[in-house]
Amino acid sequence: MGSGVFDIILEYINIVFLMFTVVLFSMFSFMGYLSTRNSIHYKNKNSFGDLSKIMASPLAPGITIIAPAYNEGMNIVENIRSLLSLKYVNYEVMVVNDGSKDDTLEKMILAYDLVKIERKIDPDWKSKPIRGIYKSTQASFSKLTVIDKENGGKSDALNTGIQLSENKYVGCIDVDCLLLPDALLHVVKSFYQRSKKRVVAVGGVIRVANSCIIGGGTLEEIRLPKNWLAKFQLLEYTRSFILGRMAWGRIDSLLIISGAFGFFDREIALAVGGYDTNTVGEDMEIVFKMRRYMHERKLPYTVEYIPDPLCWTEVPESLKILVNQRDRWSRGNLETLHKHKDMFFNPKYGRLGMLSYPYWFFYEWMAPLLEFFGFFSILLFYYLGILNWEFFVAITFTVYSFSIMFSFYAILWDVYSYNEYNKTKDILTLMLCAIIEPIVFHPIIVWAAVRGNYKKLFKVKSGWGTITRKGFAKA
Template sequence: MIDFFKALQYIIENGIIVITIFIFGSYACLAFFSGMGMLRYMRKNSFVDYRMLLSSPLAPSISIIAPAYNEGKSIVDNIRSLLSLHYNDFEVIIVNDGSTDDTMERIIEAYDLEMVDILYEEKIPTKPIKGVYKSRNKAFSKLTVIDKENGGKADALNAGISISEKDFFSAIDVDCILEEDALLIMAKPFLEETGKRIIASGGVIRVANSCKIKEGRITEVKLPRRFLPKIQVLEYTRAFLMGRMAWSRLNGLLLISGAFGMFDRNIVIKCGGYNPELVGEDMELIVRMRRYMAERKEKYRVIYIPDPLCWTEVPSTLKVLGRQRDRWTRGTMESLFHHFKLFFNPKFGSLGVLGHPYWFFFEWLAPIIEFIGIMYFIIIAILGFPNWPFFFLLLATVYLFAVSLSYWAILFEELSFHRYTKRREVGKMLFTSMLEPIFYHPFILFFNLRGNFKFFIGEKTWGQMEKKGFGEEERSGKKKKIIRK
């Protein structure tokens, strides 16, 4: 028994070292690839004039599809913001997903809508559509509103895809704020790639909490005042500028954020559209699209753009953050397990050999290993024989590594887009980086484990996402609720 325990201890302690080095190495590689990718991207686009797409007859046509559920308070402004985007050949399709508030009435009134008899083919089955509306006012001719029964975000997007007739569509969260040039910048990769088909592209999602917003546009970028959103700025910067940039370069990108992404409509339809049965429909669609292309031996790419194109409000309370994160965990697990065939499967190229295994080990399994490590340590501490020096050494190393990753991300941001211009803001970010592993990470770990638990008991709810809304004080109690199936 003692020998067994000793062997176990030996394996665990050596295993920790191996895993630590492996994780450090992987992150270092990602940071390297990301740095190279960023450098090339910045150079390449330093003298690009996106405006030439505005007048070009060769520019692709794009549909913006934005599902809306109980967005009555902000929907009119949100639509105005979308209609004022800089692009020529585009349409805005708002899908009212069975809202129970006055969302539909407000849109009809503000944009002078009337029901039209549009014949369309239901390319992807959805919940019944009650009506399609267009404006009587020619100034809003780019706007189409679909009123349908509630079926969730994925179902609403599928309805929009069926109605759309453009070659590309952009799926966005209606309460996000897009930069005016977002479509111009997002369309470019679809045009510039040769030899490979671009099936999807995604942009950076930035944190809009505390930013000054006027008429649906960010007028001044500010670092959030509150602790949780501030930490999420770091988290998003790390994930987007370091992680996804590298994966895009390695052609192993598995996720385009549901908040803003652009897709090849024909490939999405061929793949069957978004899966309304899943909570992580955005990730699962990308995996399915990639799998579809790889199975047909088609050359393809999923592209990521580091420009800050989309701003969103992130959770400012632990309760809401927890719901968001356990949903993300379940979404990741759904995609990984639905497509487990990809795992270390060289037939699927970088998706099978790199992308899927990375997400399996680092995004899904890592928190579980971390939890096992914590439990193991608690047990040996209770039994009275922990290796304290080794423990503290490992703890310090892991802590410093976490902080240094955030520092790298801050550096990337500083050298590239430099959105937080005040000197004090960079100081705050550096300081927050030091607090994150201690005061934030444990909660994220907990939410992750809760997501795992919920996945295994089969829970498929979206939960409530309470947002305070843009243009309101963060401390005001005004809240809106988004409840998804």
Template sequence: MLKNILLQLFDFYQYLIFIYCLVLFGIYLMLILSSRAAISKYKRESLTVDKDILLRSYLSPGISVIAPAYNEGVTIISNVRSLLTLSYPRFEVIIVNDGSKDDTLNKLIAEFKLIKTDYACQQELSTFPVRGYYKSVDRAYQKLLVIDKENGKTKADAVNAGLNAARFPYFLNTDVDCILDSDTLLELIQPFITSHKRVIAVGATLKMANSCEFDAGMLVRAKPPKKLLPRFQEIEYIRSFVTGKMGWSYLNAVPNVSGGLGLFDREVALKAGGYDRHSFGEDMEIIIRMSQYMLDNKLEYIIKYIPVTLCWTEGPESLKILTRQRVRWARGLLQIIAQYRKILFRPKYKKLGMLVLPYSFLFELLAAFIEVGGIFIYIFLIYTDRIDWPFAIILLLFVYFFSIALTTLSLVWNQIIFKQYKWHEVLYLCFTALWEPIIYHPLVLFASLKGYLFQLTGRQHSWGNMQRKGFVQKPATSKT
């Protein structure tokens, strides 16, 4: 009797999974088409903006570049120099030393001739105590401000400290371990200037810096990562940004702007309460928070992504650090869904309540549980000799090849747009994509489930250290 009931439930579950997969594949196809439309629209609009005028004019909107740093002594100097050389007429660089235990602060003081100074700013957002503000005695570094504060346990607390000290109406949230393109600010500010609605955030494509060549904080040669884990991450990032984020941008339903690179409206961010310093997914949480503020006040807004690679970040090369990163991301997603559950499926919140959060809940949060549930069901069906092997194999191959096709399309499309790699390197990435569902995806799935478990049980999260290795420097050429 019980066995029959279970079999009926499993049959019903299989039908639900089939419908679930069809809807998900439909969404992916919609995002592919939307991404193509968004990229074409961006190319048309970019022709109407004269970057030289923006670059020369001191009437260009001011931007505060905020980069938290925790134990970043290995790369801090080259990365700060990279930020200081951004091509833009009005900007400042705010480095927030978030209680580093290594020589990060001492290196900054020595390299940039910093002295502790009185710095007047309104503490609009609550943060862990600030121990001091540092400015340079050298006019060459007058754009640099270093904030030394007690460790706040999260990046959000450090960014809030930077927001309190920021002088300009827009702020760029980035990671100090990232290398930015020199035109980053010029590219990201354009949607704020040209849009007919208020733009509250703009993001752009990130890629892996592992194996790329840099010289004095500037990208010299983009290369796919040599090591397997970063190479999987490169594939994941390209698929996510080129297909996913651009597709959502066209629909004005961007779920998050990456914490590695995002330009925001400071006024809206402050009125929304700044970053939630208790959040594990601050990059998604701030977008939802700002969107909710705009909708609650009946204000129209836009969140955009642009199809330009502006940021290179060092991806985890060890399984331990990658798992810790993905556990935190999973905890952040579950935390956000729980925190904003009252917005889910509420027409009052328009696309935020009817598309952005429902997609995150149904096809990101629940996906891990559904996938694991499907595995147990197939094990049960095999055990009871009820499995339809031809159908099961066809379904498995369909899912596998659909995934490979989506990834390959993203990789080829990315190369056509950016032309940053050589074609044999793109083929190398496509070959790696064949193994992603078999090797990399199970690792991410395991980390996600672990993160959900830790969040549900209230386990304390250990943030740990990324253990940067630094970037590959271009070999010096000898002069004869």
């Protein structure tokens, strides 16, 4: 009797894992289809018409780029130079020095001839105290504003910028990111291309800049990263941004905009209280809040997504820094899902409640935990001599093959769409990464996610963390 019950339990476990895998394959296949349709639609829609003359007009809407800076002395001057060279007239670059302990502020003052100015500040706006506001004495740097404040974290720095901005739109980026010169043209076009829906946010693809050649604040040569961890992240980013987020954008169900490149309708951002300073997943949380705000008021809105390679950033090349980063991402994910748990399978929120949130819950949050504990279950079943080898080998080979095929498709579709890496050697290298990623890189990501969830669930004190940059390769 006991043996029969045990067999039933094992069979039940097999069925659960099989169903989970089948649904996962179906979802990813459908995402591949949706992203392809959306990419083709985007390219066809943007293959005609030249908006550069219109968007370069002084009548174009104002936009403020907010870039928090904490101990960015190594690259701050070069990064600001890049932001000041964008092809747009009516924009402001607002760098928020969030209590840096290095020479970040001093380098900015020296390089751009900054002097402290007087500016009215709302005393009721909650943020860490502002120590000074700086503008340049040179007309060529008139678009630059530097806010020096006490350290309060990235969210607090972004909120300070949103409050002090006077433009209709705000762009929240990482100061170490490199924007291509026509980035703002694409962003503003995305805000204005809808006639029946209000565009509350615009996100875009993040590209990996490691080993690329940067000169004068511009991207001069695109190169495949030399570091293998960076190569794996390049593959991961390609798959996530080109296929995953593109697919969610197709059905207007995108729940996250990368903190490295996110633009918002300032009025709505202020209405929801800006970024949450009590979470480490601020980029995901603000999109949840803005979507809920519009949805609950039954206001027609949308979130746009730009697949063009407009933003390039440096990814971690150290295993320790990578694990800390993904640990933080998983904690932010769990915090946001818990805060908005009433959306889970709630038809009131339409596709967001019935599709996007459940997907994020099961396959972004729960999947790493299932993988982790599933591995130890396999070892236990093997030790007890009850492992169903035929089923185990079949499902492992199927999952492994599908993951490689999905990565191959992402690589080839990226080559077809944008051809950033056009050398045969580079493409073959990425394909090699796709083959070994499930064995070498993916377990690291799973472990980081498990560690982050453990910290959050058991209230282990852990903050935003620090990321040490090597800096872009110079020409």
